[in-house]
Amino acid sequence: MTDKLHAADTPPAADEPPPAEEPPPAEELRLPDELYVPNELRVPDALRVLCRLDDLADGESKGFEGAAGSFVGLFAVRQGDQVHVYANACPHIGTPLDWVPGRFLSADRSRIICATHGAEFRIADGLCLRGPCRGDVLDAVQVQVNDGVIYVSTTAGV
Ligand code: FES
Numbered sequence: 476m477t478d479k480l481h482a483a484d485t486p487p488a489a490d491e492p493p494p495a496e497e498p499p500p501a502e503e504l505r506l507p508d509e510l511y512v513p514n515e516l517r518v519p520d521a522l523r524v525l526c527r528l529d530d531l532a533d534g535e536s537k538g539f540e541g542a543a544g545s546f547v548g549l550f551a552v553r554q555g556d557q558v559h560v561y562a563n564a565c566p567h568i569g570t571p572l573d574w575v576p577g578r579f580l581s582a583d584r585s586r587i588i589c590a591t592h593g594a595e596f597r598i599a600d601g602l603c604l605r606g607p608c609r610g611d612v613l614d615a616v617q618v619q620v621n622d623g624v625i626y627v628s629t630t631a632g633v
Pocket residue numbers: 565566567568569570589590591592593594606607608
């Protein structure tokens with residue numbers, strides 16, 4: 476009996492793993508304070524409706540107002556089920572791109588055209604392929620299309 480008590484008081488040998496601690500119950504687990512984000516802050520951005528997908532004909536472009544308080548509008552180009560949205564500001568000197576309000580595409584609808592100096596941009600990613608800002612890109616806006624409605628961030632274009 477005395478030997479058993481004595482053995483329990485001695486520290487484990489260096490090559491023995493330390494005794495496992497009992498984990499806390501699940502209801503007591505919580506993130507460290509520095510990693511905790513309240514629910515209302517977990518959505519990166521609120522969304523707003525841009526328009527219905529049906530309101531933007533396939534192969535066409537359309538202009539929209541920018542975010543509240545912004546001087547920069549947006550424009551969208553639809554290619555089938557895909558919708559590309561950009562801030563309506565040319566990377567060359569920042570002017571709006573549309574040559575007629577709401578018209579952003581070349582005659583064959585293969586490229587976005589800037590009305591000011593004629594820069595041409597690829598529709599899929601906004602890269603300038605020709606013109607004074609060749610190699611620059613349009614400011615792309617993230618888009619969600621759900622149930623036939625096009626959504627963008629409420630801060631898009633700011
Ligand atoms: S402002 Fe668009 S090409 Fe110059």
